Amino acid sequence: MPLLDIQNLSVDFKTASGPFRAVDGVSMTVDAGEIVSIVGESGSGKSVSMLALMGLLPWTATITADRMLFDGHELAGLSARQRRRIVGKDMAMIFQEPMSSLNPCFTVGFQIGEALKVHLKLDRKARRRRVIELLEMVGIPAAAERVDAFPHQLSGGMSQRVMIAMAIACQPKLLIADEPTTALDVTIQAQILELLMQLQSETGMGLVLITHDMGVVAETAHRVSVQYAGQKVEEQAVAGLFADPHHPYTAALLAALPERATSRRLPSIPGVVPGQFDRPTGCLFSPRCKFATERCVTKVPPVQGRQAGYALCHYPLAGGRPVGHPGPGATIHPDLQEVA
Amino acid sequence: MFGFLFRRIGLVIPTFIGVSLVAFFLIRLLPGDPILLMAGERGLSPERYAELMGRYGFDRPIWEQYAGYLGSLIQGDFGTSIITKKPVFEEFFALFPATVELSICAMIFAVVLGIPAGVVAAVKRGSGFDHGLMATALVGYSMPIFWWALLLIIVFSGILQWTPVSGRISLLYFFPSVTGFMLIDSLISGQKGAFASAASHLILPTIVLGTIPLAVIARQTRSAMLEVLSEDYIRTARAKGLSPFRVVGVHALRNALIPVITTIGLQIGVLIAGAILTETIFSWPGIGKWMVDSIFRRDYPAVQGGLVLIALMVMVVNLIVDMLYGLINPKIRHTR
Known part of the structure; x- marks a missing residue:
């Protein structure tokens, strides 16, 4: 049985100018230990489908799905309270903008420790030990001192490492990374991806990598789901996708890679x-x-x-x-x- | 931090001179002078009038008078009241605790009701509660203080007879002033019912004085919360599986407090202005009432000194508020 099994997921937003379907009948599965990438342009509904899964959409969103199984639990009918027991513990998410995703008023240690307090009921001392351990895991030097740092004292790359530490704090079975490297420098991007790969292989968690960067997909994913305008247009193992794309959109995306350009104009x-x-x-x-x-x-x-x-x-x-x-x-x- | 403090204190000096200037000249723009008012209906001879004017120095050129006044101000001498012959400084601080007590109660009233109301309105944006609260806040903000005070007196003191009409405590109680705060002094005195009496006298003035700050704080909290609730870090907090109470009460509120505290600081000035009306209506023996009385008596030194001291208080409070920002959001502390 797959770790995550979504069938026919749709998300509609109520807007002032009428309903808008952001996700249209998307299905996907993720196995334990698998890296699945969702690619597509901005506005293709990649993030929205995952936010729906996490229960993080605003009340204007209506979510419908035939099936939304995570780890054997049906998520669709869960109350907010029941879902909060899963979200942040077994299923965690990191976001695009690490700098603004951390609360400026609280120390890094406090923010990572919160998940440990809420889900694992660790006491203050145990939390601090575990936070330092987590910071070391995500490669933050002088972790014991950085625990008490505030987010503005960290760089973008460091902030994303903290976000990752926060997400893996309770050893989730599934980590959703929503364009985790988009806001970072190119050199830092590689480091963060490497870190995610390393943590994934160490812990064996499932990883959903949302991106619009085909280069990232090629280097990391096992399987790729291509989305366009809220619909899934193609799904393949990564090697097959790059060798023989079946949807014209996928083919066009690949043709747009600068590495593959043959003419003078991209x-x-x-x-x-x-x-x-x-x-x-x-x-x-x-x-x-x-x-x-x-x-x-x-x-x-x-x-x-x-x-x-x-x-x-x-x-x-x-x-x-x-x-x-x-x-x-x-x-x-x-x-x-x-x-x- | 210290550099910031010095810069801020440097700013206080021109403000202080400006306030002394305004205080000095505004009271002199009023028709009549203290000597004439002292003489009363029967009047006095031109010779006696000239002599008295000379004794208080009112016959000297006005710039000279101001220079003399500023000189003594800088030495900490706030002058002597013409009417009571007591030092202005002493009079002010004898009455100041009554005003502080009322202002603190009004501020607590405004903060304790205003912040939660604003938070709930922001979380339930567009709901009936939200619309109702914002409409009520607008009404509260627009209501003239004296009218609102009289309305409350008619209903709660007149018709329902729940609260006393005026004063700080029932005349049945007498005890020495230790702190100047009636609530604390009545507790220290140990007399039965004294505290209840003092508290019941505070209720209406507190509501009247606290209404405008309440309205402003509720609106400001709502708008600050609305802004903060759409921030990325709120999504992060929710992604951790935290309860809505914790997301709103810890992660959002802490960030939303910065503009709210600014507003609270700015309300101190409004509070003092409101205290003048509130104290007059409720015969509350504080500096507000004392200022009004002094203006009627054309007691130049008292009005000038009172204004300057009030301005100083407001400046000190705002300085404290500015330093509070850093405590709430460490980012502000470091960038300064």
Whole structure:
């Protein structure tokens, strides 16, 4: 049985201008000890689905799911109190902005120790010992002194290490890292990723890595889930994804990697992720897809089988070619063809 | 920290001179003078008038008078009251505890009700409680103090007869003043019912004086909390599985207190201004009432000295408030 099993998760936000579906029927599983990466552009609902899992969305959000099993427990029907026993203990999360994610009014030791106090009921002395131990685990030098430091006395990288220490304080079974390196310097990014990998292999916890950086995915993940506009468009093991992407969006993301650029200009995906008011009918990626045909615009694409990476597409790619595609003449975006 | 303290004290000096200037000239802008008022209905001869004006130095050029006044102020001499012939400093501090007692009670009333009300309103944003509280706060803030005081007296002292109308304590009790604070002195005296009497006299003035600070603190707490509640570290706290009570009461409130404390500090001035009206209405023997009486008697030294001393108090309180920030948010302590 997988550690985390989400089936058909949707999140709707009530907004002043009507409802907005941020996550649309996403399914995913994470096994114990597995690293699953969720990739996609900004606004593709990567963070929202994980925040929904953690119960951290505001009251304007409505969460529906066929199944939301974590460690054998169904999360959907839990009361807030019951969920708080799991959140922060067995399931923890770190965020994008380490500097603003720490409370400026309290010492690092206090903030890490809180989880130990609430979930494990450790006394003051035991908490302090464990906090120092945790700080050493995440590679903070002079941990015994840093316990009493305030967040503003730490750099961004140090703050993220503290956030990680806080998250792993109760030895969670699942750690969700929401773009943990986006706000950091490139050199620090590598260190933080390395630390996460090391802790993951030492503790055997499941790790969900939300990112938009394909380079990070290639180096860390076992399995990748690609999201677009709130939908999961493809899911594959990492090697297969890089070798043979099945969804045109995945292919376009990979083609946009600077390392893979062959022309003088870096390739890009034209347009932006559709928002609340410009949601296309049919396939959500069709306005930006170079293979899109009339059918893509009018009919909602099916989920392909395992062989085709569960691609949400009428013409899933195989070896870079769209299967079943009527040919270049049928595409509705000939201009995109030329750019590519 | 000490550099900051010195800079702040450096700022106090020009403020102090400004206040003395305003205090000195404003009272002299009022028609009439203390000599005429002392003489009363029957009047006095021009010779006697000139002699008295000369004795108090009121015949000298006004700039000279001010220079003399400022000179003695700097030496700590606040002058002598023309009416009571007692040093202004002594009179002020004899009455000051009554005002402090009332102000402290009013502030406690405002803080104890205002902060929780603001927090609840922010957490339940958009709810009936939130709208109700904000509307009530607006009404409380806009209400004229004297009208509100008379309304309360009519209802609670007149119709319901729950509280006394005026004064600090029932005339049945007498005991020596030890601290100047009636609540404490009545306890020390050990007389039965003295404390209850003192407390019941405090209720209405406390509510009247505390209403505006209450409204301001509740609104400020609400807006500060709303801002803090959307911060990333609140999400972090919730991600730890902390109870909503702990997230709001510990993680959010501590951060929201900075602007609230600033507001409380600024309310000290409002409190003193309010005390003048409140004390007059409730015959509360504090400096507010004393100031009003002194203005009516054109007791120049008393009004000037009182104003300068009040201004000094406000400055000291604000200085203390500024230093409190660092205690709450260490980031502020270090960047200064």
